[in-house]
Amino acid sequence: MQKPAVKLIIECKNTDYPSWEKDVERQIKPYMEIFRPEHMIIASLKPVPQYLKKALSSYNIDIIDNIYLGGSGELELVAYIKRTLNIDIKNLKLDFPSFAGISFQSHN
Numbered sequence: 001m002q003k004p005a006v007k008l009i010i011e012c013k014n015t016d017y018p019s020w021e022k023d024v025e026r027q028i029k030p031y032m033e034i035f036r037p038e039h040m041i042i043a044s045l046k047p048v049p050q051y052l053k054k055a056l057s058s059y060n061i062d063i064i065d066n067i068y069l070g071g072s073g074e075l076e077l078v079a080y081i082k083r084t085l086n087i088d089i090k091n092l093k094l095d096f097p098s099f100a101g102i103s104f105q106s107h108n
Contacts, residue, residue: 041061
């Protein structure tokens with residue numbers, strides 16, 4: 001029995017790059033080797049250094065950062081998914097959960 005082809009893997013990161021830097025070698029690159037997706041993307045809430053974007057592009061791993069409601073990466077991610085999966089759905093959009101009623105406290 002042959003494994004089904006993996007079209008796209010989206011790895012989401014919601015913290016600053018230094019907190020997930022080691023994931024590149026111990027998680028993200030192994031995903032590429034194990035699953036051999038046609039496309040892989042890191043979708044980051046926070047900015048990602050340009051040098052990392054360039055380095056990972058040589059492994060066919062794309063990075064889109066600043067993905068949040070109204071962020072510069074929001075529409076870029078939607079366009080990437082549509083293009084990669086050949087989706088012709090005009091209303092495909094990101095749905096961000098509502099955090100209404102939840103208070104966040106700084107631990108600085």
